Amino acid sequence: MGNPCDPAAERLADQLGFSCRDANPVMDLRNPFDLASGTMPFLELLVIGGAVFALVHAWRRRRRDGDPVNIALWFASVVYLAVIEPPLYFPAWFGLEEHVGLIFSHNLFTVQFMYDRLPLYIVAFYPALSQLAYELVRALGIFARRGPLAGSLAVAFVCQVFYEIFDQLGPQLRWWAWNPGNEKINEPALASVPMNSMLLFASVSFGAMTYLVVRLVGAREGRGTLTGRQISLRTIAAGVVTPLAMTIVSAPSGAFRGEDQLWIQRTILGAELAVVWIIGLYLVAEAWRARRTDPVPVASPLFARTYPALFLAVLLALWLVALPDWFAADDGITEQGTPTGSLWYVALCAAAATGLVVAALRATASRPAATPVPS
Known part of the structure; x- marks a missing residue:
């Protein structure tokens, strides 16, 4: 192995x-x-605590409701991380230095693994966010009404809006730094965040992984109860195969590498992100309308009712901390020398995330009985 x-x-x-x-x-x-x-x-407290909360919730879903999807999704997220992250930290070790190169580096957090490249909170981030998105979409009834594919597309949208509030903030607060020398992967960008990351890591990965997990371990007609070994093997398969979906989706923009073709990449990536938003908003709006004709509340556990709102509230509070330096920045660089994120896109994501939290709470709330009107 080379020098780490x-x-x-x-x-x-x-x-x-x-x-x-x-x-x-x-x-x-x-x-x-x-x-x-x-x-x-x-x-760290928000994400690691959320992952533990999600694991407890997933275990209860498995034991109480007999549904293995949550626990499989939690562990598939960790498997996916184990597959995708090491090559990003040490591209030379995997023969990817010329094709991918070093994309970014995390700062030093309380607990750090692998030559200080992998913070514990990042290990926790994937299962915490995958559970957050899956539970919001499940609470909206999209999986039940439209099936695994539509539900997973909705998960991709939910992850986009929650993830990007975090993603656009991190570089300014020195949570990590993108490698400015890796223009092949990190350009084009929206403010400080590579658009490839916005699409592939914030949406495609979570959507593909959710689809694989639901199809492989979820309830299906004619499928009996899966054994623990079957669930484990299918969970590992879902995590391992997820990067393949990212590779496929990256192909259209990846075909136009080169500084003189950045505008083509930007157009393609922008169009793909727009598709994520359009499909996601359509599915959520449909779920909102369906609530009018189906007033029976969806069973919603404590995790779905609390953690998405908490995640959003804490990240918005951290954004408030960062805003003075954001407004004082010169050409997107703060006085501390860190790059700023896209405030307009964060505002859009925050509005969508707030709407999702409200919609999910509305879908799971019992309606009071109508008071008879005297004749």
Whole structure:
């Protein structure tokens, strides 16, 4: 294996304020109150706590309701992370240095793995967000009415709006840094965030993984009860196959690599993101209308009623912390030298996320009986 702290990684580490030399290959622990940004412990608590909450919820769904989808989705998210993240951190180790290169680097958080490249909160982020999105869509009844494909497309949309509130904020607060030298992957970008990441990591991955899990372990006509071993193997398969969907979706824009063709890539990626929004909004609007004709509330657990709203509220609070520096930034760079995200896109995502939370709560709320009108 090559040097884990190659020149590109060293430059990004220096940009974030630390050195990647002599990093522990297994795990490092740090004081949560002595990190690069005071926002980082709150982010860790939100995400790691959410992943634990999601795991408890998934286990209860499996034990109480006999539904293995939640627990399979939780662990498929971790399998997916184990497949996709190491090549991103160490592209040379996987023969991807010329094709992919180093895309980004995380800052140092309280618990860090793999030569300080993988924070614990990132391990937790995937299962926390996949459960958040799946439960919101399930609460809206989209899976029940429209089936796995439509439900998974809705999950891709939900993940887009929640993920991008986080994604557009991270670089400004030094949670991570994108590699400016990797224009092949990190361009085109919306403000500081590569559009490839916005599409593939924030939507395609979660949508594809959800579809695979629901199809492989969800209830189907003629399918008996799956054994624990069957669920485990299918869960692993879903996590392993998910990156293939990302590769397929990236092909149209990837066919136009090159600085002189950035506008073509931007157009294609923008169109694909627009499709995510259009399909997602249509499915959510349809679910909202269906509530009028089907007033019976959908069974909704505590996780679905609380965590999406909490996730949104905390991230918006962190955005409020960042706004003074955002407005004081010069040409998208703050006084601290960090790049800012797209405020208009975050506002759009926040509005959509708020609507999703309200719609899900409305779908799960009991309606009071109508009071008879005296004749």
